[in-house]
Amino acid sequence: MRRFLLARLVQAGVVAVVVGTLCFVLMRVLPGDAAMRIAAGRYGPDAMIAGAAEKVRQELGLDQPWPVQFLEWLANLVRFDLGHSLVTGAPVIEELKVQLGASLWLAAAALLLSLLIGPAIGIVSGLRPNGWADRLGLAGSVTLRALPPFMLGLILMLVFAIWLGWLPPAGFGSWRELALPSLTLALGLAAVSSRVTREAIATVAKAPYFAFARHKGLPEAAVVRRHGLRNAAIPVVSYLGLQAIYLVEGVVVVESILAYPGIGHALVHAIVERDIPMVQGTALAMGLIFVAVTAGVDAASAWLDPRLRRA
Amino acid sequence: MRFARFLVVAAVAICLSTVTNSAEERLLKVVGPWEIGGIDPAQSGYIFSRLQVAETLVSADPTGKLIPALAEQWSASEDGLAWRFTIRADATFHDGTPVTAEAAAASLRRAQAGVGVLTQVPISEIAAEGRDVVVRLEKPFAALPAYLVNFGNIILAPASYDASGKVTKIIGSGPYKVKSLTPPLKLELENSGNWWGGAPEISEVSYLAVGQGETRALMAESGEADLVFSMLPVSVERLKRNPKLDVKIATIPRTRILKVNAASPFFDDVEERRAISYAIDRAGIAKAILRNPDLDATQLFPPALAGWHVSDLPPLERNLDAARRLLAEAGWEPGSDGILGQDGERFSVTLLTYSNWPELPPIATALQAQLREVGIDVEVSVGNSSEIPSRHRDGTLEMALISRLYSIVPDPTGTLLQDYGPEGSEWGAMGWSSDELLVLVDKLVATSDSQERAPLQRRAIELLQEELPSIPITWSELAIVANQRIAGVQVDPLEVNYGLASIRWAD
Numbered sequence: 165m166r167r168f169l170l171a172r173l174v175q176a177g178v179v180a181v182v183v184g185t186l187c188f189v190l191m192r193v194l195p196g197d198a199a200m201r202i203a204a205g206r207y208g209p210d211a212m213i214a215g216a217a218e219k220v221r222q223e224l225g226l227d228q229p230w231p232v233q234f235l236e237w238l239a240n241l242v243r244f245d246l247g248h249s250l251v252t253g254a255p256v257i258e259e260l261k262v263q264l265g266a267s268l269w270l271a272a273a274a275l276l277l278s279l280l281i282g283p284a285i286g287i288v289s290g291l292r293p294n295g296w297a298d299r300l301g302l303a304g305s306v307t308l309r310a311l312p313p314f315m316l317g318l319i320l321m322l323v324f325a326i327w328l329g330w331l332p333p334a335g336f337g338s339w340r341e342l343a344l345p346s347l348t349l350a351l352g353l354a355a356v357s358s359r360v361t362r363e364a365i366a367t368v369a370k371a372p373y374f375a376f377a378r379h380k381g382l383p384e385a386a387v388v389r390r391h392g393l394r395n396a397a398i399p400v401v402s403y404l405g406l407q408a409i410y411l412v413e414g415v416v417v418v419e420s421i422l423a424y425p426g427i428g429h430a431l432v433h434a435i436v437e438r439d440i441p442m443v444q445g446t447a448l449a450m451g452l453i454f455v456a457v458t459a460g461v462d463a464a465s466a467w468l469d470p471r472l473r474r475a
Numbered sequence: 476m477r478f479a480r481f482l483v484v485a486a487v488a489i490c491l492s493t494v495t496n497s498a499e500e501r502l503l504k505v506v507g508p509w510e511i512g513g514i515d516p517a518q519s520g521y522i523f524s525r526l527q528v529a530e531t532l533v534s535a536d537p538t539g540k541l542i543p544a545l546a547e548q549w550s551a552s553e554d555g556l557a558w559r560f561t562i563r564a565d566a567t568f569h570d571g572t573p574v575t576a577e578a579a580a581a582s583l584r585r586a587q588a589g590v591g592v593l594t595q596v597p598i599s600e601i602a603a604e605g606r607d608v609v610v611r612l613e614k615p616f617a618a619l620p621a622y623l624v625n626f627g628n629i630i631l632a633p634a635s636y637d638a639s640g641k642v643t644k645i646i647g648s649g650p651y652k653v654k655s656l657t658p659p660l661k662l663e664l665e666n667s668g669n670w671w672g673g674a675p676e677i678s679e680v681s682y683l684a685v686g687q688g689e690t691r692a693l694m695a696e697s698g699e700a701d702l703v704f705s706m707l708p709v710s711v712e713r714l715k716r717n718p719k720l721d722v723k724i725a726t727i728p729r730t731r732i733l734k735v736n737a738a739s740p741f742f743d744d745v746e747e748r749r750a751i752s753y754a755i756d757r758a759g760i761a762k763a764i765l766r767n768p769d770l771d772a773t774q775l776f777p778p779a780l781a782g783w784h785v786s787d788l789p790p791l792e793r794n795l796d797a798a799r800r801l802l803a804e805a806g807w808e809p810g811s812d813g814i815l816g817q818d819g820e821r822f823s824v825t826l827l828t829y830s831n832w833p834e835l836p837p838i839a840t841a842l843q844a845q846l847r848e849v850g851i852d853v854e855v856s857v858g859n860s861s862e863i864p865s866r867h868r869d870g871t872l873e874m875a876l877i878s879r880l881y882s883i884v885p886d887p888t889g890t891l892l893q894d895y896g897p898e899g900s901e902w903g904a905m906g907w908s909s910d911e912l913l914v915l916v917d918k919l920v921a922t923s924d925s926q927e928r929a930p931l932q933r934r935a936i937e938l939l940q941e942e943l944p945s946i947p948i949t950w951s952e953l954a955i956v957a958n959q960r961i962a963g964v965q966v967d968p969l970e971v972n973y974g975l976a977s978i979r980w981a982d
Contacts, residue, residue, distance in 0.1 A: 196858075197865050204861035206518050209831045210880045212893060213866045214901050216590040252513035252658060253641065262657060318689065319532060325697040332699040334690045335683050336661070423685040425660040433510075433659070436859065 172459045176452055184241060185344035185452040187444045189236055191435075198224050204438025205251045224250055237444065246448070247441035251434075256445040259430065264449050266336060267426030268420070271411050273342050274349035275404075281418045283400060284352030286361025287388070290396070293366045301358055308355035313417045319350045321422075334423040345422045349414045353407050360403045364396035371395070398469050412450060477817055503677045503961065506694050507704035510659040512682040513697040516582075516643050517591045520626035525973045526664060527675075528680060529629035529647030532560050532579060532608065535885040537725075537967045538781070545574060545630055545648060546608070555615030556919070560623075565671045568632035568675045569652040576603035582630045583623075584609065585640060591627030592883055595893065621884040623669070624971060641677050650675040650976040660684045663930045675976035676963070688833060689774060694820050695720060695956040702964065702978070706954040707833065708766040714956050721957045725966040726779040728881040729951040730772055731838060733826075736872050737944060738906025740817075741824055746801045748943040753798035754849045760841050761949050764834055772947035776887065779968065782929060783887055785936050791947060798849045807850070815850040823852040828876040831858040838948065839876045864901035877902060878951070882969045888919045891935065895944065904944040912938050 191198075199221040203213040221227055240247055246256035289298035308316065324344060325333035335341040368374055369392070376386045416428030420448070427446055434442035466472045482761060505526070511519045516529075523529040534544035546560035566574035573597045580603040587601065597613040604853035612621060622628070645653050650672060651664035666678035683700075685691045694700040696717060715722045735742040735751070742748055757771040773790030776783040807815040807822055814823035828839040836857045843853040853874070856875070866872035873875035879894070879902055881887040894903020895912050915935045919928060957964040960980040965974045 176709040198861060200861040201859055203590075204859060204864075206512060208513075208518075209829065209860035209878075210883065211517075211590070211862060212864075213900060215594070217861075217864075219590060249513075253515070254513070254519075254658070259658075270938045278717060321690070321693050324698070325693055329697060333697050334685050335694075335699070364921060380869055421687055421690060423660060423687070423690060 168462075172455060176455045179451040179455055180241065180448055181238075183447045184237065184444050186417055187233075187447050188237065188440065191438065191440050191443060192230060194438070198440075199224075201436075201438035202250045205433075205439065220250075220361075237441070240293070246445040249434075249442045250439045251437050251442070254474055256441050258338065259442065260427070260445055260449055263425060263427045263430045263446075266424065267415055267428065269342065270345055270349070270415065270424060270426055273346035274353060274411065274414075275407075277346055278353035278357060278401050278407075283352060283361045285354070285358040286384035286390075286400075287365050287396075289358065290362040290365025291369060291388070293362075293369075298362065302455060305355040305359050311352075313348055313414045314350060314421050315466045317344070317418055317421045319455075320348055331403050334421075336424050338361035341424075345418045345424050348418050349411060352414055353410060356411070357403065357407065358408075361396065365392060366401045368392050368395045394468060398465060399470060401464050402461060405458050408454060477813045501677075501679070501980070503681060503702070503974070503975065504700045505682045505702045505704075505973075506685050506691055506700040508684065508686055508688070508691065510686065511656065511662060512659055514645055514656070514658070515589075516586065516629050516631070517589050517627045517695070520629050521970070522662070522682070523645050523647060524626040524629055525664070525970060526647040526651060526680065527649050527974075527976055528645060528653060529631060530566075530649050531539045531623055531625070531628050532562075532583075532630065533659075534780045535621075535624050535969055535971050536955060537965065537969065539882075541624065541885065541967060545579065549620055551617075551619075555617065556612050558610045558612070558619055559604075560610070560620075562606050562608065563671055564606070565600060566648050567669045567671075568634075568648050568716075569667050569669075570632050570634050571669075572632055572634070574630065574648050576606055576608050578633055579603070579608045579630045581633065582626060583610075585636075586628045589627070592622055592625045592841040592889065595889075596851070597624055615921050618884065618886060618888055618920050621886050622889065624885050625883060626971075648651060651680060654679075658754065670804060670896050670976075672976070675939075676979035677975070679963075680975055687980055692956075695958070701958045701961050701972075702975075703956045704973075706956055708764070708954075710955050711766065719959055721959060721964070723955045723957065723964065723966045724952050725955075725968040726770075726777045727951050727953045727968045727970065728776065728780050728887060729878060730775055730777075730881065731835070731876065731878050731948045731951065732772075732775075732874070733842070733946040733948055734867075734875040734877055734902070734905060735945065736870075736874070738870070739824075739873055740820065741822060741873065743906070744805050745942055746805050747807075749948065750798040750801035751804070751846065751851075752943055752946050753794045753801065754846055754851070755781045755791075755842065755946070755948065756793045756795070756845050757791065757948060759845075762840055764837050764841065765949060765952075767952065770950045770952065772949050775936060775947050777950040780887070782925070782932050783936060785933050788937060788940055791940070792824075795815045795849060802849060809850050812850045813850055821852065822850065823854070824873040825856055826861055826874045826876060827856050827858060827860070827866065828870065830857055831860050832878045835876055835878060836910065842876065842948070867899075867901045867905055872905060876948070884973070885969055888916065891916050892920060895939075899944075907942070909938060909944075 199217040203216040203220045207213060207216055248255050249259055285301045289301040321333040324331045330339055331343050373386040374391055377391045415426055419426040431446045503565045509522055511522055530544045532544060532546035534542050536542050545562060547563040549560045551558050562574055562576050562579055568574055580601050583601050585596055596616055596619060598610060599613050600611040602609045635642050635644055635646045637643045650667055650670040652667040654663040654665045656662050662682040664680040673954060674788055676924055691703050692706060692710035695703040714720055735748060737743055758768055761770040762768040774788050778784045806817045810816045826839055828835045830836055839855045843855050846853050863875045866891055882890050894900045897908050899905045912935060915931050919931050922928060955966055961978050963978045
């Protein structure tokens, strides 16, 4: 256990340095004058920004050679100081607290909803492969996964906010505002996890131990609960790690469409406005979440499948 | 099973709690596209000024007339070099401290040292004397009170600043005070309880920034927002048909113009600039993209801008024959592929634009197609808005489609002064200047008498129309949607103040 944690900690450190360096290099090689972009980000497209850019350049020390700037960032990182946003002037860590917090709520709600929808449909489909439930599930899954998240978001807004009038189309603050963005993401997640569950259940259902449980006279519900779920959960849980990627991609789009102040929304703005500390901080947070998610998935798999622990 | 029961109970509990909550408070919900990037007045002062959290010394009514705000009166000395603004005695900041001349002078000094419009005024000193803020100038500048209307010059309480002079919180003096701020999207306001103008009709307001135009339209349609600003032209028709909503539209002093580099061989001749102007189908662009044919910019400013629209000026219009003739006279001959050329150089230019305003890229592609008809090859490049000032400065800009605001101070003089100075400017002329215009603008800046100003304004507009240092394309309008639950909504074309304090519930 200690070795597992230590390995993950080292991994997190490597991710932090690689992500930070990559962001720094990529933001440097982008064409355009950084001071001008930051000034435009701060004062908007109506302001006279050439004069403002000079003040920005002096204030932020952008005229220093880039190795000096990079080493400064690295030294600050060791002290867990992510610096200040170049646009808003607030500490990056404060901005991340709000935005990352909002995104984690969204991601958690989406994941929970997708777990309520996806595996349930998957189990029903997998127990009767090629039955009507399976075919319907397949059609639904293909449709939902083929729809880009922004389309799905707009369709859900039309249905739930305009036709039914149950939920607000955008905003944040209470569960009502969280419902639409998390449902948008959850449907995309469930589209795939339902199929993964279906495959897993179908495989388990064909397994000799499953047939044996039926032959010995257990009721169907008990067979599924005792012998089906845990075995089928192994691939589904490992797949959850991959779904984190879909979540990140979805969060960026969904947050912009539904005016949700999360980390995806922040990242898009930071890149446009050349706010390097914010880009580094946001990417770093995302990278570390990835490490945490994969560690969590590994731990869950090990708990589900004792064979992994012995290996 | 037990888990399922828990879920149902939890869901019911959440529903009940929100139902009771919404019955308790009645919040005026405002939605707009503007995000609150940082709280420095130069960055998002306009949000705090429009939502009546912070106030300036002088304000403007929707017609552009200057009206008292924190300063109850003002006057200039005989020589025009010293201005006195008397602070009203009953004004109080939200932290309970009185609005003093010292506090106002400190806010203005900070603005003058920053990057806002006050940096363009020849100020030598800003001081407090008794209840007066005294502004001393290096040379007469009659437009000073108009410059003080700008959001960058809001007056904040001394406690708003930290030791280094950075704004850490917004403590203003308006009818609403900040209850909570979640940058960049949400701002909650409540009755400040001590505004000199009396208590606002609705005591709680929330502002949500929604960047996507489609989402804003849906917020209005679903009844989740009471007041929504800046609707896309495509949504306006649909929203007008909704019986629960009122759509209000005002023409605003913002013109989309084609900035051309008059120092480049393509546009150095005024005949070439006129030819470009003749090639453009403004009415078509206004009708198809902006959904309002009246926005076709026949001159720089729309009729609504009193004193700045010259109704008997020959309008800018499409005339392909004239365009081809003028280009031929300037020495451009069609090549084998139909593209014009001169001395071996093809008439092939890059048109830069940006997507902060969603209509700019489609207008740019329309221009591309229209200019192709007279043999000009245009490549459209959509980038960051900072690219235009940046390429203006290094001289590589050829053409740019921009959206220019002429009410940075309530009077367009302020923008003309910025845009058509001797060296041009990033959002104005490039490689072009006119001594006559410089003299005109100098005179406009020095006088506030409208009789004296009228012929000067007229001549300035005529000159810009003759010389076309930048080519007007379309005017703009601001569309606001109000739910019929509320009454008393006014559209301010200058976007100085949304007058939330006088909005009331209709029932």
